[in-house]
Amino acid sequence: MEEQETQDDGLQFSSRVDLTKLQEAMGQIKSELGKVIIGQQDMIELLIISILADGHSLIEGVPGVAKTVTAKLLAKTLNVDFSRIQFTPDLMPSDILGTSIFNVKTSEFEFKKGPLFSNIILIDEINRAPAKTQAALFEAMAERQITMDGIEYAMQPPFLVFATQNPIEQEGTYRLPEAQLDRFLFKINVYYPSLEEEIQILExxxxxxxxxxxxxVSTLLSAAEIAEYQNTIRSIIVERxxxxxxxxxxxxTRSNANLYLGASPRASISIMEASKALAAINGRDFVTPEDIKKVAAPVLAHRIMLTPERExxxxxAEQVVKQIVESIEIPR
Known part of the structure; x- marks a missing residue:
């Protein structure tokens, strides 16, 4: 009976969680970014969901489609520390983590923190760094900490990595391992703007x-407000x-004939968390099937592998995810 009342409340859109401040704040962020970014609404929305769901995002697109600019401007709307790191083939782990330097006055080694010790990290061309540097980044992304000289250093929240990569140019690049790809909440594909949008860009x-x-772009949210909104997301209702x-x-995805590798339980959790954030942005304290369908492809596409024949x-991968979502009956 109680469950039926909850469903009835949902049909009447009576919110049990106050989402007014959150929805207004996210709308203001979109408006600020709209002062510079024309189009790319899907990328902007997914990046905002990343912040609310406390997940990293991989942004893939050809050069010049505003991947880096959008991430930088989004960071500008947040009153938190920001670092931009350009990955190159000669980049070493100490270049991003920091290094221990001998202090003559104290006769002790002091750890000087690198650019990874920030809140929002923009990594340009993430696939250009060698395996050692990728491994160092991987620990920070996965554990929200790094280990240096046997000492663990926690990353201060919020800690979010927005990474870009070019899908076309492969010279001098290193393929990201599946274990690292799985740590990204989203892989966001960025496409060319439409003709009308390109005219607006020029104007x-x-x-x-x-x-x-x-x-x-104006600064809107503090670290405390981000933490508050991330905590609000946990209260969003998801029916069984x-x-x-x-x-x-x-x-x-694990039994699909088109796939060689399916998604892990982390993918299920990511879909759930992203769906909750999307529902909150839209002013709902409950998730709908449409929320799930909308985030399924950006959550799953980089976690699955096609069979060689299908490739x-x-x-x-996006087409396969779409086929899977359409083949499963929507709950009523």
């Missing part, structure tokens, strides 16, 4: 009176039949 750039785009729906989608036929 906006032509009328812009400042070269520093960050100056056009929707949990079963998520599990069925992920389970299907040669030109099938993409």
């Amino acid at each position: 906006s750039k032509h009328g812009q009176r400042t070269k520093v785009e960050e100056d056009l 039949n929707l949990l079963k729906y998520i599990a069925s989608i992920v389970d299907n 040669m036929e030109g099938l993409t």
Whole structure:
């Protein structure tokens, strides 16, 4: 009886969690980014979901489609520390983690923290760094800490990695291992703008009176407010039949004839958390099947591997995820 009342409340859109401040704040962030970024609404929304769900995001697209600019401007709207790291083939772990330096005055080694010790980390061309550096980054992403000289250093929340990579240019790059890809909440594919959007980009750039785009964007949220909104997400309701729906989608990836490698339980958790964040952005304290369907592809596409035959036929991971989602009955 109690469950029926909850469902009835949901149908009447009577919110049991106050999402007013959260929804207004996320809307303001979108408005601030809209001062500079034309189009790319899906990328912006997924990056905002990443922040609320406390997950890292991998942004993939050809050069010039505003991957780096969007991530930098999003960081500017948050009153937290920001670091940008350009990955290169000669980058070493100490270049991002920091190093121990001998202090002559104290006769002791002191650890000087590297650029990874920040809140929002923008990593440009993540696939250009060698395996040692990737491994160092992996610990920080997975455990929210690093180990140096046997001492563990915790990363201060929020700690989020936004990484970019170019899908076309492969010279001088290193393929990201599956274990590291699995640590990204989303893989966000960024495409060319439409003709109308490109005209708007030209008009906006032509009328812009400042070269520093960050100056056009205001700072909105503090670290404490981000933590508050992340905590609010945990209160979003997910009915048991929707949990079963998520599990069925992920389970299907493990037996799908088109796939060589399916998704792990971490993918199920990621879909659930991302769905809760999307529901909150839309002012709902409960998840719907549409929320799940919308986040399924960016959560799953980088966690699955096509069979060689299907890859040669030109099938993409996103297409397979779409087929799986459409094949599973939507809970009523």
